Amino acid sequence: MAVTVKTERELALMREAGRIVAGVHALAQKVARPGITTAEMDRLAEEYIRDHEGIPSFKGYRGFPASTCISINEEVVHGIPGPRTLSEGDVISVDVGVIYQGFHGDASVTFALEPVSKEAVWLMRLGQETLAYAIEQVRPGNRLSDISWAIQSYAEERGASVVRQYISHGIGRQMHEDPQLPNFGPPGRGLRLRPGMTFAIEPMLCAGDYRVDDSQRGDGWTVVTVDKRLSVHYEHTVAVTQDQPKILTCL
Numbered sequence: 651m652a653v654t655v656k657t658e659r660e661l662a663l664m665r666e667a668g669r670i671v672a673g674v675h676a677l678a679q680k681v682a683r684p685g686i687t688t689a690e691m692d693r694l695a696e697e698y699i700r701d702h703e704g705i706p707s708f709k710g711y712r713g714f715p716a717s718t719c720i721s722i723n724e725e726v727v728h729g730i731p732g733p734r735t736l737s738e739g740d741v742i743s744v745d746v747g748v749i750y751q752g753f754h755g756d757a758s759v760t761f762a763l764e765p766v767s768k769e770a771v772w773l774m775r776l777g778q779e780t781l782a783y784a785i786e787q788v789r790p791g792n793r794l795s796d797i798s799w800a801i802q803s804y805a806e807e808r809g810a811s812v813v814r815q816y817i818s819h820g821i822g823r824q825m826h827e828d829p830q831l832p833n834f835g836p837p838g839r840g841l842r843l844r845p846g847m848t849f850a851i852e853p854m855l856c857a858g859d860y861r862v863d864d865s866q867r868g869d870g871w872t873v874v875t876v877d878k879r880l881s882v883h884y885e886h887t888v889a890v891t892q893d894q895p896k897i898l899t900c901l
């Protein structure tokens with residue numbers, strides 16, 4: 651599939667999808683507290699999406715049963731909401747995708763319940779900074795792997811590792827479009843960025859080793875760090891414009 655360049659109208663629809671995604675993130679952080687189940691958080695997320703005329707894109711995707719992925723502590727991505735309750739000190743990633751009038755928004759945020767460990771404070775801040783630095787590279791004329799290198803170099807220079815097995819991606823009429831965008835690798839390679847291209851940029855950072863495993867939980871989905879150490883996941887859907895990168899998944 652060719653890399654798609656979106657029109658202004660299409661970007662506006664992706665912006666609306668992204669606004670709903672950001673609303674879910676705000677809601678999730680508001681309702682998260684010790685004792686709430688991840689299934690209840692997911693129910694509230696789906697209700698919010700449908701109330702705003704969106705469709706939860708994760709639900710049914712390759713059989714995924716929920717509207718959000720909620721991944722806790724050593725879980726990296728693709729955690730399935732269910733009867734698990736949140737506990738004090740948990741580090742919680744909420745990944746959500748929304749379709750609005752045929753166009754997708756996809757983003758993830760990681761936050762923690764008090765009392766937050768020093769390691770969690772460090773890794774969450776680094777995750778946010780890494781994503782921000784990556785987004786800075788989303789400019790016309792840059793090459794795709796300039797984004798990859800920005801992520802890897804920024805995170806590794808500051809002591810975290812970057813997951814290799816799951817990567818960033820193009821997005822638009824499909825949740826996952828070309829190009830595939832690794833969160834690691836040398837700069838200066840691949841596609842030249844052009845206005846109207848849109849990417850879901852989603853570094854997954856680990857406090858320890860970057861190796862992950864999707865078979866340990868036996869649910870076919872949940873990805874955990876092999877060393878069981880902490881992981882965070884931040885993601886925005888971003889458009890290339892003539893000048894500044896434009897984040898689509900914000901309020």
Ligand code: MG
Pocket residue numbers: 756757819850852885
């Ligand atoms: Mg994504």
